[in-house]
Amino acid sequence: MWMSVEVNGHIYEREVTEHWTLLRFLREDLELTGTKDGCSAGECGACTVMLNGEAVNACMVLAAEADGATVETIEAEAVDGELSEIQAAFARNYAVQCGYCTAGMVMSVRELLRLNSKPTVAEIKEGIEGNLCRCTGYQQIIEAVLDVSGQINNGTRGGLKYV
Amino acid sequence: MNDVFKYRAPTSRAELFGMLAAHGEGAKILAGGTDLLVDIRSGLVRPELVINLKKVEDFSELAWSQSEGLIIGPATTVNDVLHDAKVRDSYPLLADCALTIASHQLRNRATVIGNIVHASPGADMAPGLLCLGARVQIASQRGQREVPLKDFFTGVKRTVLSHDEIVEAITVPTSTARSRGSYRKLKRIDGHDLALVGVAVTSTDGAVRVGIGSAAPTPLLIEGLTDEDPADAVVAAARDAIRPISDLRCSKEYREYMIEVFVRRLLEEVR
Ligand SMILES: Cc1cc2nc3c(=O)[nH]c(=O)nc-3n(C[C@H](O)[C@H](O)[C@H](O)COP(=O)(O)OP(=O)(O)OC[C@H]3O[C@@H](n4cnc5c(N)ncnc54)[C@H](O)[C@@H]3O)c2cc1C
Numbered sequence: 340m341w342m343s344v345e346v347n348g349h350i351y352e353r354e355v356t357e358h359w360t361l362l363r364f365l366r367e368d369l370e371l372t373g374t375k376d377g378c379s380a381g382e383c384g385a386c387t388v389m390l391n392g393e394a395v396n397a398c399m400v401l402a403a404e405a406d407g408a409t410v411e412t413i414e415a416e417a418v419d420g421e422l423s424e425i426q427a428a429f430a431r432n433y434a435v436q437c438g439y440c441t442a443g444m445v446m447s448v449r450e451l452l453r454l455n456s457k458p459t460v461a462e463i464k465e466g467i468e469g470n471l472c473r474c475t476g477y478q479q480i481i482e483a484v485l486d487v488s489g490q491i492n493n494g495t496r497g498g499l500k501y502v
Numbered sequence: 503m504n505d506v507f508k509y510r511a512p513t514s515r516a517e518l519f520g521m522l523a524a525h526g527e528g529a530k531i532l533a534g535g536t537d538l539l540v541d542i543r544s545g546l547v548r549p550e551l552v553i554n555l556k557k558v559e560d561f562s563e564l565a566w567s568q569s570e571g572l573i574i575g576p577a578t579t580v581n582d583v584l585h586d587a588k589v590r591d592s593y594p595l596l597a598d599c600a601l602t603i604a605s606h607q608l609r610n611r612a613t614v615i616g617n618i619v620h621a622s623p624g625a626d627m628a629p630g631l632l633c634l635g636a637r638v639q640i641a642s643q644r645g646q647r648e649v650p651l652k653d654f655f656t657g658v659k660r661t662v663l664s665h666d667e668i669v670e671a672i673t674v675p676t677s678t679a680r681s682r683g684s685y686r687k688l689k690r691i692d693g694h695d696l697a698l699v700g701v702a703v704t705s706t707d708g709a710v711r712v713g714i715g716s717a718a719p720t721p722l723l724i725e726g727l728t729d730e731d732p733a734d735a736v737v738a739a740a741r742d743a744i745r746p747i748s749d750l751r752c753s754k755e756y757r758e759y760m761i762e763v764f765v766r767r768l769l770e771e772v773r
């Protein structure tokens with residue numbers, strides 16, 4: 340099918356394989372490999388991207404469904420090599436280890452903060468419920484979210500006492 | 503997806519019904535895709551044509567009218583219901599059920615009607631919709647029909663729908679608006695998980711209803727109880743209705759036990 344989709348501000352017009360997922364289209368056709376494939380089954384959240392401004396699992400959407408849509412991926416987070424606020428908070432709080440979950444995690448945090456600018460720890464846990472991380476134990480990620488939403492200061496950073 | 507299929511996104515009902523009638527069993531409806539794409543990937547379903555119905559005009563509507571009550575459309579997502587002011591005010595039980603489904607990003611796609619049509623015994627929207635007397639509006643090229651939700655399910659992942667039919671709406675009557683009641687879902691972990699059991703109890707003008715998921719081949723509705731019935735009688739009615747199995751998530755005995763616990767707790771809440 341011929342389709343037109345805006346990804347990270349660029350408009351792509353091209354033939355899309357009708358049985359491909361949006362995840363496969365992003366990674367293999369557009370070579371935007373920042374978005375990861377963890378399970379291909381909606382379980383892990385590594386493939387989370389923004390579709391028309393809302394977080395979705397790219398493995399649970401057909402590429403063809405994005406015809407006429409706007410997509411944002413992790414590649415749009417940093418601007419001119421400058422980390423976004425969420426990315427910087429992840430780095431500051433050691434919220435990244437192997438990094439496989441990070442792209443999806445950052446997208447989910449962006450969605451959470453879009454809907455709730457000062458989430459509580461319980462709300463953060465709910466917001467990242469669909470993103471599995473096998474390395475960090477989540478605590479550093481939760482701290483990164485508290486940090487980027489202005490709920491943590493230098494004195495309390497790294498204490499994990501909020502979690 | 504490994505399997506090759508064609509994709510279409512009709513924009514009118516007529517076009518959609520025409521495609522379904524022409525392709526028979528080879529066509530599959532795609533709503534949120536969160537059940538269908540998993541089934542295609544695992545080879546359980548092998549469609550030649552996947553028809554996205556979200557582009558059909560008016561299908562995303564979540565509406566309310568004094569005569570018909572709440573009208574849930576084919577593209578209404580679980581998060582649409584969860585955040586709707588009318589739902590929160592008049593049918594908070596549905597928001598309760600919605601919040602327990604999967605994760606936030608999945609709920610942005612998963613539809614309420616897809617949850618019901620997939621007809622998993624553990625579909626989390628079912629116990630609440632059953633208690634609230636929901637009705638299923640079915641349509642095809644041949645015409646329209648209406649089925650009470652309690653008669654819609656016929657077995658594990660089986661319903662009364664034929665291949666050329668779609669569910670055009672699920673309606674929830676005004677008579678059950680502001681019913682008291684809530685939903686409890688037992689999971690193995692705090693994060694997202696399918697239900698070990700799910701129980702809803704409502705009290706509507708003296709009538710008590712119990713909806714139970716993951717306890718029989720289909721979601722169950724237990725009716726004919728009143729506010730005067732002692733808790734033991736309600737538990738006995740639930741025990742008579744359920745036919746739980748043991749599976750990889752938990753044992754039959756644990757299901758039986760927890761259903762009783764939830765029925766008692768939820769009854770106390772509505773009384
Ligand atoms: C990781 C994960 C976690 C999940 N967790 C839960 C959970 O906690 N609780 C739960 O209940 N479910 C859960 N699910 C299942 C699923 O997300 C829900 O059942 C969802 O509501 C299905 O809706 P959908 O729009 O995505 O359906 P789709 O996959 O689009 O459709 C499901 C089925 O219904 C048919 N269909 C859809 N709409 C119509 C219509 N209008 N007319 C006729 N046929 C139609 C399709 O052809 C298909 O057979 C989970 C799924 C995943 C992948």
Ligand code: FES
Pocket residue numbers: 375376377378379380381382383384385386387396397398399
């Ligand atoms: S790859 Fe999409 S949720 Fe795991």
Ligand code: FES
Pocket residue numbers: 434435436437438439440441471472473474475
């Ligand atoms: S950092 Fe390794 S999975 Fe999260």
